[in-house]
Amino acid sequence: MAGTKCIEFAESALLDLEEIRAWYFEQGVAAIGERLVGEIVSLVEQLTDYPESGRIVPEFGLPAVRELIYPPFRIVYRVGATQLWIVRVWRSERLLKIP
Secondary structure (H helix, E strand, C coil): CCCCCCEEEEHHHHHHHHHHHHHHHCCCHHHHHHHHHHHHHHHHHHHCCCCCCCCCCCCCCCCCEEEEEEEEEEEEECCCEEEEEEEEEECCCCCCCCC
16 A cells, blocks of 8 residues: 555644634633644645555554554544555544544
């Protein structure tokens, strides 16, 4: 699965980012939320050239389902032949469940 990949954000991941931004806004520190979301997006952009740099998500054990840890967040993504799907951006302590 080498080579440059296109990145797509699933609606669930976009909602997660909005919730992160909203939570920090409600706490009165909107700038921190904006900074964190920007840093998460920058980290995700690095996956275009290094799609397998994240670890395999322990809850799934599937090579195509990986995550980056950016404390306190888990950025969960799926590696496809030509693209990456960013699936969720959750707090690190949350466990994923298989639907």
